Amino acid sequence: MLLLDDEYFMQQALQEAQNAFDEEEVPIGAVVVINNKVVARGHNQTERLNDPTAHAEMIALTSAFNHIGAKYLPDATLYVTVEPCLMCCGALYWSKINRIVYGATDEKNGGLRFFIDGDGLIKPELWPFHPKTQLVKGVLGEEAALLMKTFFKSRR
């Protein structure tokens, strides 16, 4: 279910992606929202930290756990500009998050392809998240994809 505020919060995630871009990191950003309030932010920092696990989602999730002092986020939505990778899908599973909203599809490193059947839908027996988690895609996806494209073009 797409909510009216989804574009507003994805815009915040895009700002985080822009911060990553400005730091010469792959431009992906994420925010965690609870009760219509951003409680945590993150952007990709794999280069700065020399750590390929320092993805926007991991940083935003860990920040959110710290913020609420609990290890589950059943009332939260994570907005991320690009489809989560396998690792971040797994982290989102553990978080028991309420909703995941992402922008652009990532054909190379997106994690969802592992769970998808020939018909393009996620197989119920391979649903990688908590059973109650909702997944929404394509929110401001073109903006997110353009930022990625511009970044990789500039690196060639």
Added chain:
Amino acid sequence: MLLLDDEYFMQQALQEAQNAFDEEEVPIGAVVVINNKVVARGHNQTERLNDPTAHAEMIALTSAFNHIGAKYLPDATLYVTVEPCLMCCGALYWSKINRIVYGATDEKNGGLRFFIDGDGLIKPELWPFHPKTQLVKGVLGEEAALLMKTFFKSRR
């Protein structure tokens, strides 16, 4: 390929698992080995840190990246007492690690079931790690499983 030293290093990972047990954490431990030397250790700290992503593997990997000052581990082996979950499989992918050696199978939370075909083998097109990564299972698996069983029995 099972190496002669695999049991020796898995014993070190089991010691980490014991440390987790003593801290009332789910008893899973991991070590990262390069050139026959342990360069990083980790044990599950999800309770202490209020963070369900604080798995033994994640902690050991991030510690290893810090230790070598690079974001890939093509010469390293990760020893972990229990089959990695989906998140940790994804993190191991990003690490480009040379070998993964695990002990006990985890039927509930192990990540490998997502990639396995009806014949019990990982489908080549769903291989979740770097193409060069080797996977070895069952090293001191009974010891690792016993520690897990004892832990969960004591919590009932």
